[in-house]
Amino acid sequence: MPVIEEILVANSVGLLVLIVSMLSRVEIKREKHLGVRIFDAMVWITFFALIAETLTFLLDGKPGKFIHFLQYLTNAYLFMASTAVGLLWVLFVDIRIFRSNIRIKKWLQILVIPVTAIVVLLILDFFGLGIIFSVDAQNVYVRGKLVILSYVFLFCCFIITLILAILAVKRNGHIRFFPVHYFVIPALLGTIAQGLFYGLSIGWLCTSVALLFVQLHLANQNAYEDELSGLYNRKYFGWMVEKFTGSLRNRFIGAIMIDIDRFKSINDEFGHSVGDDVIRSIGWILSNVSTANTIAFRVGGDEFIVLHIDGNEADIEQVSVEINEQIAEFNKTFEKPYLLSVSMGVSTCHTNNTSLDFFFHQLDQLMYEEKAQRDTKNGNCPENIK
Structure with a gap:
């Protein structure tokens, strides 16, 4: 009893x-x-x-x-x-x-x-x-x-x-x-x-x-999470890079460097609270495209990195396509004072054959090249402000 x-x-x-x-x-x-x-x-x-x-x-x-x-x-x-x-x-x-x-x-x-x-x-x-x-x-x-x-x-x-x-x-x-x-x-x-x-x-x-x-x-x-986006932060990204140079050597890595277009213009036009909402929205979108082999990080103010491990070039390209599709769907579905738009650099490497410092530098360059092309195409107009 x-x-x-x-x-x-x-x-x-x-x-x-x-x-x-x-x-x-x-x-x-x-x-x-x-x-x-x-x-x-x-x-x-x-x-x-x-x-x-x-x-x-x-x-x-x-x-x-x-x-x-x-x-x-x-x-x-x-x-x-x-x-x-x-x-x-x-x-x-x-x-x-x-x-x-x-x-x-x-x-x-x-x-x-x-x-x-x-x-x-x-x-x-x-x-x-x-x-x-x-x-x-x-x-x-x-x-x-x-x-x-x-x-x-x-x-x-x-x-x-x-x-x-x-x-x-x-x-x-x-x-x-x-x-x-x-x-x-x-x-x-x-x-x-x-x-x-x-x-x-x-x-x-x-x-x-x-x-x-x-x-x-x-x-x-x-301490390893970004509070605003809900993704892993730069500190955790650094830990993952160390793993790739140590216990996770001999692995294929696909990566996407992402930068939010016109983020400063959104902050200036609508204030930092709306800018924070943009970061949350990107974090939510990247969570929607994450898989068991994909990890997303916020590594800077408006910069994100998505890593895809043990796939191939087609896999990482598909992830980038899904990100753009999710952003397009987000803009259609949610009534926001801004339109989400990002520039992306996409690349792949094998950890045994490539310096990771060089790889991520190359990735950064690819992302900024796409951003420059977008700016040229749009005549530097703030395309993501309604």
């Missing part, structure tokens, strides 16, 4: 951990990129899960129809919350590693099927079917025959993220600063323990601690 005092202590500690985590995040003024919003959602879901779990144990066995309804509601929320945390963790890990909005959409298309199935079963349990759980006549919570489905889904989500991390390291080695295991290990151990021993209330406590671990380690990773 569960000991109420122990449950209250465990969940109170979990709530305290999350409150400290949330207060520390309030002090850090950062752009609310997709990854940040996903992490915030996980924190809030866990926060309310700790409260709901405490209520389920306090209400367990208490008489009354309203208590019966509350027992169903709180337990259903706990199962939906654990499912949501598993789903969000996959999305969070993927967006942190690959910076690709397209990949997030694909994961949602895949994971929405089991998530919907679990939600439907929980709704059916309201009518007393007891598939995932039931609340008996004495208002006591009883696990259902298929309660294992919720645990299996959560474990699969954890395994998926570990596989994503391992594959990304083997391919590109560019997630050095992302601690996937810091969340998976405590959350997994807590879930297993609570699943095996009913009344042992440590699952959500472990999840709270795991979220705090991730936040603390991401504070270090923030």
Whole structure:
């Protein structure tokens, strides 16, 4: 039988951990990129899960129809919350590693099927079917025959993220600063323990601690990210270049140097807040064309670099085409006071045969040649101001 005092202590500690985590995040003024919003959602879901779990144990066995309804509601929320945390963790890990909005959409298309199935079963349990759980006549919570489905889904989500991390390291080695295991290990151990021993209330406590671990380690990773664009920054780009001269030698590299056209004119005409919006927009576009082998960086005020690893010339040319297509679609879709336009230099090299300093210098020259051609063609008119 569960000991109420122990449950209250465990969940109170979990709530305290999350409150400290949330207060520390309030002090850090950062752009609310997709990854940040996903992490915030996980924190809030866990926060309310700790409260709901405490209520389920306090209400367990208490008489009354309203208590019966509350027992169903709180337990259903706990199962939906654990499912949501598993789903969000996959999305969070993927967006942190690959910076690709397209990949997030694909994961949602895949994971929405089991998530919907679990939600439907929980709704059916309201009518007393007891598939995932039931609340008996004495208002006591009883696990259902298929309660294992919720645990299996959560474990699969954890395994998926570990596989994503391992594959990304083997391919590109560019997630050095992302601690996937810091969340998976405590959350997994807590879930297993609570699943095996009913009344042992440590699952959500472990999840709270795991979220705090991730936040603390991401504070270090923030030094390698550009807050405004949501992409990796120049410091991380330098680290990647070092990798290409060391452990990642003998690799093919395709690269695109990108410079925003008329960026100074936009700043002068509309102010720096609109200029910041331009940077965010380019960051969003580059995230939409990112793949497992593509990494985008903001390396200067209005300069970006996209690296494509282990492909060929056709691959990097296709990436440049997709960038232009995304920009054209952006200009059609969004009502902005400016039209996005960029100049690009595209080139390839093999790390064994080419000096990387020379390669990136050549890339820079190609980009400025295209910019000069654009300026000549347009007669130096501010073409990206409406």
